[in-house]
Amino acid sequence: MYSTKYIKPNSTSEALEAIKSMGEGKFLAGGMTLIPTLKQRLASPDGLVDISGCDLDSISDEVDAIKIGAMTKHASVGESGLVKKAIPALAKLADGIGDRQVRNRGTLGGSVANNDPSACYPSAVLALKAIVHTNTRSIEADEFFTGMFETLLEENEIIEAISFSKPAKANYVKFPNPASRYAMVGVFVAQFNDGVRVAVTGAGEGGVFRHAEMEAALSSNYNADALSALEISSEGLISDLHASPEYRANLIKEMTKRAVV
Amino acid sequence: MNEVTKIDGIGSSVRRTEDKKFLTGKGRYTDDINRPGQVQAYFLRSDVAHAEIKSIDTKAAQSAPGVVGVFTGADIAVDKVGGPICGWVVPCRDGSSTKEPPHPLLAQGKVRFVGDAVAVVVAETMEQAKSAAELIDVDYNELTPVVDFVNADKGAQIHEEVPNNCYFDWELGDEGATNKAIERAAKVVKLSVRNNRLVPNAMEPRSALAEYDSLDESYTLHTTSQNPHLTRLVLAAFMFAIPESKLRVIAPDVGGGFGSKIYVYIEEAVCVWASKKIGRPVKWTADRTQAFLTDCHGRDHVNDVQLALDENNKIIGLRVDTVCNLGAYLSAFSVVVPTILHGTLLSGQYDIPAIYTNVKGMATNTVNVDAYRGAGRPEATYLLERTMETAAKEVGMDPAEFRRINFIPKDAFPYQTQVALQYDIGDYEPHLDKAMEMIDYSNFEKRRAEAAKRGMYRGIGMSSYIEACGLAPSAVVGALGGRVGQWESASVRVNPTGTISVFTGSHSHGQGHATTFAQIVADKLGIPMENVEVIHGDTDKTPFGMGSYGSRSLASGGSAISKAVDKIINKSKKIAAHLLEASEDDIDFKDGKFVVGGTDKEKAFGEIALAAYVPHNYPLETLEPGLEENAFYDPTNFVFPSGTHIAEVEIDPATGVVEVVDWAACDDFGNLVNPMIVEGQVHGGIAQGIGQALLEDAHYDENGQLLTASYMDYCMPRADDLPSFKVGYTNTPCTHNDLGVKGCGEAGAIASPPALINAVIDALSPLGVTDMSMPATPQKVWKAIQESQSVAAE
């Protein structure tokens, strides 16, 4: 790790001020991704602005949505009575991230800002028509993710909270990478009055994506059988040591079937 | 009546006395130790697999903040420090010997794998050393890397001294007789298997802390070693040319080895060298990435097998042609593992009248390959037990029955195999029967049918393994090319109050010697275990010993302790005879008391100890005072544990996921000193075997980059990958050591991979699948299912 500055402000505005005073600063949330990157000397920011003191970790019920602060830890989402009641699939997703230690440090905002192609949360954001609230604007999920590790976030823009729409029904099923246990394929299925949304993570070369054909099939018949005849294309899917695009295509269909119950 | 003291002796499952400190985080590992004035070493490593070094510019690094010194191979060459040596060589088929290229401490002229050390930076802090290393400019002339070891003979030559990249081409057995058996066989079963490459992944990464004392010109090295005395010998005699007395090696608590900490690595030698050069203690600790790149890996074989059967399905011959990958340099035991520890095991539990094997050890641009839990025996067991299962299926016999008719019969021991070993004792049908009973083998088809109703493929597979551990005797080891003795030492010191200090040449890095060895002494002397302390791991304290590997500690080290205790008892009898005014022949030793036979005259062990050290009433004319004895024990043979493991799996055809649903292990380890510790060793061994069979795979790409260099891609077994194991035992006590013990440390890792892969193939056999390579990952299994279905559709 290269030496760097560390600041822990008490509010979002202080955090923004602090980061602007640095040449190239980084927000530090749970540090589960950022700290290993620093340790391996893959990044050398001028400073770290720790946003854990900025009051960004509340969970609230907004009638049609659940709003979760960016600094809310995976463990808190997994345990939250509010989340479990309104969107149990979201609590299940959070509970299945990493291990206990990771869940007690990793945050929603960090995961979504990072947009790792194998991360779980981005699929929930996309499937649950979430709104990403930043210090300057509110961004719709369909606009937010722009590619592997890429989002619409501008330099020094901070995610403050994310609102997840309450679905009629939803589920998340993950096929873990055997080694890392991140999603090798994760499918978030959400049924709303105006249709079904299916978001796939872990599989796409461009990061998380919605699967139009499965959405159409499930919107007309919310049943695993509706998927049987579908041929899932392997085009644009990730190829690595653990899974070929064809195997990932198979898992996308299989995990989706298992999610539709 | 005398009060009976409770003795936690041989056979009792005493809790491990060492665990309190480990479980409360109080272990003291090498990296926990710090010396005043200490500096940190960081190694700049090659990021290319094969290249000539055109130049190294260290100028900028020399003047970087905190830097105390930057050194390259040229500096080592000036001081004429030798590199690590090969501890065992074998003759080649053409009459030549194993080719032993030099392994310089820091690269000289060439780098040969990604991770090869090019320079060392010593600085006040590790971060400063790392930063300075980034300023070193190495200009490489890249050469074509050799990664595919099967075709390594056609690749660019890696060492001048190793033509065709072949370190050795060795053979064992009677080729003519074997080929004849194959020609006249009613059936020849052919199989080609690959033993996948593994990274040892000890929990504690390697670490070294070296200190030079300029007053008496001596060094102290703390290091992560399984055998500190061997480390001292190699460093002193072969690398630095100094008397052993000028180097103290301490291996304090060591967090796992699995073989990877047997050898002397270049890093610890460089720390020793630099500590004198700089005049300050030098510490180095690997991070996990360095562990992946530079710890010796394990396995990595390809074996072509031909098994000849007569018309009654009796084996009449076995031929195995093996090519194995030994990596960039010859590590200490890299040659013995695929030859002596592999070829000699090919008879397994079977009566095979003709065996021949040929092994080619290849050089590649990958890190060195050496012993890893089981070392050679897992590879032998895997190919043999995969072949046995395949043969049984091909001749239409139940795999258990096919094994049974080929077992060496119980009355044939001692049994001389066709591959050098002579098994002293064994009885194989009982552990096969018991394992089958434990897993309810006879009702398996019902379980398969029930699983099929749930859409799952269920399979069962077995493996009846033999293991040879406690390499011995030394004379044979020497005749086979070994350059070390294979005895073990013990020194038993009775303190004046009757407590005992045991100094052992064995080394515990997780095995529980402090408990097991104390049990042996407590049992033999009839004293409480708390009165026995076991000391190991420090060359200034313990007698010269060979350390721990190859499941040798109890059979060799424990036997040495037993011998030393016998000497203590003999001397004590003399003292007792004097004190009790009786003849020595009339003294019986029982339950910690020396009794004059047929009388109630007795002396407790503690009274004897006191008399030995306060010899006021003592036969000083005929007996030396004091009570301390040494023993060096050179076993007369290997010990031969054996057993049968049976695995049951369920496969989800939609995803290819293999779930291990049941496991029965029935082993014959001879007498058990601490059954709980033995069970732990069995569990750990099976877990590693399941790791090899389903999860682990060290993968280099064609450029020689290790793609699985972190836990993001290298898959270790976790608790939820494992079933609850059913563990059982049979017992044929070893005939040639006093304790009747064999070895249990590696058996689980040896037995389990073929049992599991056999089960996977059995599960898929209704689809026509007949082969599956390790690891059987979900993707691979799914693909096999897809392919079998597309074949069926054609």
Ligand SMILES: Cc1cc2nc3c(=O)[nH]c(=O)nc-3n(C[C@H](O)[C@H](O)[C@H](O)COP(=O)(O)OP(=O)(O)OC[C@H]3O[C@@H](n4cnc5c(N)ncnc54)[C@H](O)[C@@H]3O)c2cc1C
């Ligand atoms: C062993 C392990 C296993 C894991 N397994 C999984 C898994 O199974 N599934 C999964 O989804 N994830 C997994 N993760 C990742 C985990 O979910 C982390 O939470 C996630 O990587 C990042 O969250 P963080 O809070 O730690 O962010 P940090 O590491 O602190 O930050 C990550 C990046 O986001 C930026 N950032 C953080 N917060 C904000 C914000 N509010 N606004 C703008 N930018 C921000 C930072 O500047 C940084 O660039 C695992 C991680 C580990 C270490």
